[in-house]
Amino acid sequence: MIGLNPIPVPVQQPLAAARRHSLALRPDGTVFAAGDNRQGECGVDGWRNIVAVAAANVHKANNTGSSHSVGLRSDGTAAAAGWNRQGQCEVGEWRDIVAIAAGWRRTIGLTAQGTVVAAGRNDEGQCEVSDWHDIVAIAAGDWHTLGLQSDGTVRRSGNRQYGLDESDRWRDIVVIAAGYLHSVGVKANGTAVAAGSDRQGQCQVGSWQYLSIVSAGSYHTVGLRKDGTVIAAGSNEYGQCDVGDWRDIVAVAAGCTHTLGLQSDGMLLAAGSNESGQCEVCERTE
Structure with missing residues (x-):
């Protein structure tokens, strides 16, 4: 259980899906990108020794010209590409990073010491994470940030509307995810909890079981079961x-x-909108 380990370990995060582009990590530490590159968000060809990727999942109602990509290197440093008007790509001086997350116009990093760093937009307080400690995982929505503490509870900063603050009462959590206006967690027993806007049914996860991973999009939530379905x-x-x-x-x-x-064989699958070629990923990453 992740909540029993006070020291975060490097997170394997091989996929990232944004509004109009996708990232996939190859076993050799390079990154494959597909989709919109108008802001240079797919300019990742020169990245090397990458162990995790993240991409800003910009809600379609927000400014379309604000997407960026982030990569975590094996040496604990970070790389970023794309729209940088609010400093969300200013991660070159980060060190000792073990996990990354990208939200709308910002980037979040988790250090090996269990503290959290942030760069970019803070209008809603979503970057106010400097006092967080004992964090073992992070997630970034459009306007809110989550941190999973070693005791299985969740910290939150930024937007608290639509019931997002309900995550403050979660217990026994081992995985977290943040979407546009909702948050999702996986408990140690493999069940799911959700908080926030449920206008499209994105929080209807109470019956899910045997989960290992969850991911939150703008208006949908995806869960990976332990059997690979x-x-x-x-x-x-x-x-x-x-x-x-x-x-x-x-x-x-x-x-x-x-x-x-x-x-498991390295084949990439995609479903949904392909308006910018973001689903043109059907290749093997091996």
């Missing part, structure tokens, strides 16, 4: 929840209107 809830306007026939999955990522899955 996938479940989804919420908006399916673009087919982003059409994942019921996926098998042998080891990682998932929910974007604004699309979903990514990685099979």
Whole structure:
């Protein structure tokens, strides 16, 4: 159980889904990108020794020209590419990082000491994480940030509307995810909890069981079960929840209107909107 370990370990985060682009980590430490590159968010060809990726999951109602990508190197440093008007890509001086998360116009990093750093937009207080300690995992939504503490409880900063502050009362949590206006957690027994806006049914996860991973998109939530199958809830306007026939999955990522899955053989799967080519990822990462 992650909540019993006070020292965070490097997080394997091989997929990232944003509004109009996708990232996938290859076994050799390089990164594959597909989709919109108008702000240079797919400019990751030169990245090396990457162990995790993140991408800003910008809600479709927000400024479309504000997407960025982040990569965590094996030496604990970070790389970033894309829109940087609010300093969300200013991560070059970060050190000792073991996990990364990207939200709307900001980037969050978890250090090996269990503290958290942030860069970028803080208008809603979503970057006010400097006093967090004993954190073992992080997640970034559009306007709120989550931190999982070693005791299985959750810290939150930023937007607290729509019941987002209900996550303050969660217990026994081992995995967290943050979307546009909702948060999701996995408990140690493999069940799920959710808080925030449920307008599209994205918080209807109470019956989910045997979970290992969850990912939160703008209006949908995706869960990876321990048997390698996938479940989804919420908006399916673009087919982003059409994942019921996926098998042998080891990682998932929910974007604004699309979903990514990685099979154990290295094959990438995608469902949902492909308006910018963000679903053109059907290749092996091996």
